[in-house]
Amino acid sequence: MSASRRSGTTDELGPEEPEPGGAELLAALLDGMDAALCAFDADGVVTHWNREAERILGWSAEEAVGRQGFAGWAVRTADAEEVEARLMSSMEAHGRQVHEFALLTKDGGRVLVRTQSAAVRGGDGKPSGVYCAFSEVHAQIDLERSIALSEALLENASWGVVLVDADLRPAVANEHAARSLGMGRTALLGRPLGELLGQGVEELESALSHVLAEGAPPAPAEMWVSVRATESGEPERRCWRSGFLRLASPLAEEPVPLGVAWLFLDVTEARQTEQEAAQLRFRSQQLHRAARAAGECEDPMEAATVQLDFALAGFADHALIDLVAGTGEEEPARLIRVAATPAGAPGPCLPVAKAGLPVRYLEGHPAPQCVDRVGSVRTSAGTAPPDRAREWAAARQWPEDSVHALCTVLRSRGRTLGVVTFLRGASRSQFERADATYAESVSARVAASLDLAGVLGPG
DSSP states (O other), rough: OSOOOOSOOSSSSSOOOOOOOHHHHHHHHHOOSSSSSEEHHHHHSSEEEEEHHHHHHOOHHHTTOOBBSSSSSTTHHHHHHHHHHHHOOOOOOOOEEEEEEEEETTOEEEEEEEEEEEEOOOOOEEEEEEEEEEHHHHHHHHHHHHHHHHHHHHOOOOEEEEEOOOOOOEEOOOOOHHHHSSTTTTTTOOOHHHHHHTTTTHHHHHHHHHHHHHOOSSSSSEEEEEEEOOOOOOOOOEEEEEEEEEEEETTTTSSOEEEEEEEEEEEEEHHHHHHHHHHHHHHHHHHHHHHHHHTOSSSSHHHHHHHHHHHHHTTOSEEEEEEEEOOOOOSSOEEEEEOOOOOOSSSEEEEOOTTTSSSSOOOOOOHHHHHTTTTTTTEEEEOOOHHHHHHHHOOOOOOOOOEEEEEEEEETTTEEEEEEEEEOOTTTTOOHHHHHHHHHHHHHHHHHHHHHTTOOOOO
């Protein structure tokens, strides 16, 4: 049976096969199309039904052609009138009409389809029927959802989305990711990650390579990175909670890696808050332990150095104690070194054997400034090369590995006793305001111990 109703034709062929006529050619064209096609005459009778329609619904052309509409076989009885009205309305409409409704398969199943229908016009230009192309909507809806999800992630997501190709270079990025990386969406495409990030780029590239080879990790990873492109020019350190998805082509029989979807959320403030809280708890515990240990010391100077030993843990690499030897109103204070940590390697703070001679500090040195201001003074060699940093430390009579310094005044009962200098090496960050607050708490305890030893300042 042909895919269309034959009129005035026969299935019998003579000894020689004739050239196909119009009906055979139309049937072949309809059956060769990937879309499901059917047609109705002006009375709503099915006149054409191709093989794709048969595949989707299970009804053969012999079973479909000649039926009055879809009622009683291809749609539920309750829906038949509405479906027929929507399809036949195309005879009076201009252009294509798009509808979605459910059809019934031969085995009783239900298929959601999307139809495109239009009027068929005769030689006189008047409507003589309707043709209808339809396809299953599930695959179309899944595709549209995937496209909508991709567009939403790339346009409206409140976290960064970067599609990284197999060469570990950004191929697509959303607006949030571009802002986080400090560049425009098109400017960062194709760039090596090392041009976008400083600290943490090796860890990120390792994670991306692992995902390409092995697949996504079971849980998000938090990475500290520094963004190179910032308004100030200085790399900005951020903590990004990152998730990864391997992308593979759905068209190949074997998975072909297309790259990695990198999704990240900036959690810097939360992590900094947690770190600061943990730091405060640790420092509070250290002060408590130092007080207990100092209380067991019979020698007040030993108690003072014990306080510093506990304070140095996780805070600084070296500590120095300079006491005021006495000063007049018109001459600068003279400071005498009484205790220090070893200059070469970490160790306990111990009294200096050759005490009694003033330290020859240069003009503008932070230690005398601290005494004059009766407050904390911070200074740093910054990012100077190692040779320059050693010269900077030597000129201030500090251990050569010192890069950052914090001087806090020693005061007890309204009197200035001296200065405590805390020093950090290049592996640590500069001293900040919160560090100065902690150092002042330590200095107050050290000053109380020194005051018990009978050390008096000038007032």
